Amino acid sequence: MAGSIAGQVTDVEQATLQSGQTNVPILTLRLERNDPHAGRTFVASVRLVGTSVSGFADVGDWVEAIGRKSPTFLAATRCVNHTTQAVYIGGLTSRWPWARQGLFKVVTTIVGVAIMLLVFSQLSSQFNQAGRQMLSNFQQASQQMQSDFEKSSPQPYTSIYLPL
Numbered sequence: 472m473a474g475s476i477a478g479q480v481t482d483v484e485q486a487t488l489q490s491g492q493t494n495v496p497i498l499t500l501r502l503e504r505n506d507p508h509a510g511r512t513f514v515a516s517v518r519l520v521g522t523s524v525s526g527f528a529d530v531g532d533w534v535e536a537i538g539r540k541s542p543t544f545l546a547a548t549r550c551v552n553h554t555t556q557a558v559y560i561g562g563l564t565s566r567w568p569w570a571r572q573g574l575f576k577v578v579t580t581i582v583g584v585a586i587m588l589l590v591f592s593q594l595s596s597q598f599n600q601a602g603r604q605m606l607s608n609f610q611q612a613s614q615q616m617q618s619d620f621e622k623s624s625p626q627p628y629t630s631i632y633l634p635l
Contacts, residue, residue, distance in 0.1 A: 476515045476545055477535040478502030480528050488520070498524035499544065502534060516544040521561045528552050 482501035487494045498519040505512045517536040519527060528534050532554040538547040550559040 474540040475537040478504035518544045
């Protein structure tokens with residue numbers, strides 16, 4: 472479910488999520504907004520995931536975030552720091568780092584296999600052509616040797632009988 476929140480940053484926590492062999496930076500912001508009409512303070516946690524989150528916001532900055540709500544935080548897909556004018560566009564939710572990395576692995580594997588098959592088929596074709604050429608050369612040499620042997624072999628002896 473999509474949602475949005477705006478408020479002042481009261482706490483910043485940086486962490487790292489290990490996804491396979493890569494580390495994905497995570498920035499969790501605690502936003503507070505005092506609503507004098509309601510007579511209370513709203514508190515929300517906003518999570519930003521990705522390489523561009525480091526140094527995005529500091530305590531005291533005014534931040535507005537849009538993303539997917541979960542029971543414990545808002546997974547931001549877009550976030551604007553109104554104090555520094557920094558913009559975060561992530562689109563990464565808590566499930567995306569694995570999916571994106573998995574998709575990358577699948578695509579690179581498919582491309583790698585396709586390249587290997589192409590190279591193998593080319594080499595196979597070249598070896599096949601070379602093999603046919605060698606067989607043809609062998610057959611020609613064999614025929615030449617056979618004809619040379621027939622020409623050089625002595626003629627059978629004929630016996631001549633003379634009367635006595």
